Amino acid sequence: MACIAGLRRARGRFGAIALLSVIAGVLASLLLHGAGWAQSPLLLAGGDTTVQNRTSQGYSQPAPNLSPEWLALHQVGDRHFEAAFVTPPAPVNGGLGPLFNNTSCTGCHIRDGRGMPIPGQLLLRVSLPRQGLPNSPDPVLPAPTEAAPVLRANAHLEASVSLGNAPPVPGIGTQIQDQAVYGYVPEARVKLRWQEQPGTYADGTPYSLRSPQFEITLPSGDPLPSHILVSPRIPSPVFGLGLLEAVPEAEILALADPDDRDGDGISGRPNAVWDVEQHAEVLGRFGWKANNPTLLQQGASAYINDMGVTNPLFPEPDGSYEIDAHTLKANTVYVQTLAVPAPTQRQDPQVLRGERLFNAANCAGCHVPTLRTGTHQVPALANQTIHPYTDLLLHDLGEGLADHRPDFRATGQEWRTPPLWGLGLVQTVLPYSGYLHDGRARTLAEAILWHGGEAASAREAFRTMPEGDRAALLKFLNSR
Ligand code: HEC
Ligand code: HEC
C-alpha cells in the first residue's frame, strides 16, 4: 500500500517535472528566439568553441568541443600555465632565471586575461636603433653576462636582425628583466609614472588621457642611455588564440591593402617574423606588433625571456633544457584551446545601434568582425566561423601611440589590430585593467580616443558623436 502510494506520488512528481520541463523548453526557445540567438550568428564569437560564461572565469574555460584526449592535454597545460617556477636546484619547476620578469604564465596573464601596467607584468622590449649604431659598446651599458638569457639564443637573434629586426642592446638583449635570483643583478630598475593630457569631445565634454613615462635605471645607477628604443607592453589576453592561429594566411593577406587602393585611409600590412622551428621568415600573428609567428614559439619565448626557463626551442648553450617538449606542447595546447565567451544575448536596441555606429565609423575596417579558420592540428579549431574583430594586420595608429621601436617589419608607429572579443568581460576578469599595448587607457572610450594615423577618422567619428551615440557604441563593445 505504502509502496503504491509512493509510486503514485512519484509518478505525479514525474508528470509535474515533465510538464515543467516542456514549459521551460518552450520558454527557453522563445527567449533565445526573442534574444536573436538563432538569427545572430555573431553571438557564437568563437564558433563551436564558444562558451556561455560572463563571470570572472569567462576566459578560463576549455573549448566545449574538445575530444576527451585534447581536453586531457588542455588540463595538463592548465597546470603548466599556473606553475610557479623557483630557483634551481628544486625537485619541481626549478629553473627560474637567473634573470626573469615573473615566475609563472598566470602571474602576468591573470585569469587568462590581460595583465596590469606595473613592473613584473608590463614588459619593456628594447633595441638599438637600426641606423646610427654606436661603433663601440656604450660605456654605461652592463657588459654581456652569462645571465642574459636572450643573448644565448644567438643564432635566432642574428637571423632576426638579418631580417631587418631591431638589433639587441649589448648586455641587455631585447627585453629588460627587472628581477633576478639570489646572486644575480636585475638588468634595470623600472619606475613608471603617468602623465595626463586634457582633451574635449566635440560637444564640449572634457576628458583626460594618460600616457606612461618610464624611469629606467641600470645597476650602475646610470639611466638607460636615451638612444635605446623602448617598447612597453602589457600581457595580452590568451583565450581564443588557437582560432587566430588557424585562420589561413591567405585570408589575412587578402585583407591587407598596403597602398590603400580602396582609398578609405586604412592600409594594413602583414608582419613577417623569424620562425625558430622552421628556420624561415613567416607571417607574424601574436603579440602587440604581430611579432611572433606561432603559439608554440610565443610560449617558448615567454619561458626563456619572461621566466628564464630554457626549453627545446631556446635551450642552454650545451643543448639541454629545463622544461621538456611535452610540457611546452601541453602549455601551447592550453592557450590554443581556451574558449571564447559568448557576447551577451539580449537583442538590446542600444547594442544594435552601437553595432551600426561601429560599422559606420569604419572601426570594422581594422576590427574585422568575421573570419574563418582553416585546418589546425587541433581538430576542434578547424573550419570555424569566428567573430574576433581583428584583421591580424599592422596599422599606423599615429604619433600618440608610437613606441618608435620597429619590430621586424612593424614600424615604430604600427600595432596589430587587437581582437575585441570578450572585451565586455575585461573589468570582470581583472578590475582596473587597462587597454591598449601599454595599458594606458582606463576605459574603452579612452582607448578609442587614443586612435590616430589610419584610425584618425574613426576616432573623430567617435569624438564628434552625440553623447547617446557614444554610449551606444560603448555598450556594443561591452556586450562582446
Ligand atoms: C612577465 C609577464 C609575462 C609572463 C610571465 C608571460 N607573459 Fe605572455 N605576454 C606578456 C606580454 C607583455 C605579452 C605581449 C608581448 C608582445 O607584444 O611582444 C604577452 C603575450 C603572450 C601571448 C600572445 C597573445 C596575443 O594575443 O598575441 C601568448 C600566447 C602568451 N603571452 C603566452 C604566455 C605563456 C604560455 C606564458 C608562460 C610560459 C607567458 N605568456 C608568460 C607577458 C607575460
Ligand atoms: C586603422 C585601424 C583601426 C581602426 C579604424 C580602429 N582601430 Fe581600434 N585598434 C587598432 C589597433 C592597431 C589597436 C591597438 C593599438 C595599441 O595598442 O596601441 C586598437 C585598439 C583598440 C582597442 C583596445 C583593445 C585592447 O585590447 O586593449 C579598442 C577598444 C578599439 N581599438 C576600438 C576601436 C573602435 C571602437 C574603433 C572605431 C571608432 C576602432 N577601434 C577603430 C586599430 C584600429
Ligand SMILES: [Ca+2]
Ligand atoms: Ca633557467
Ligand SMILES: [Ca+2]
Ligand atoms: Ca634582457
Ligand SMILES: [Ca+2]
Ligand atoms: Ca584601404
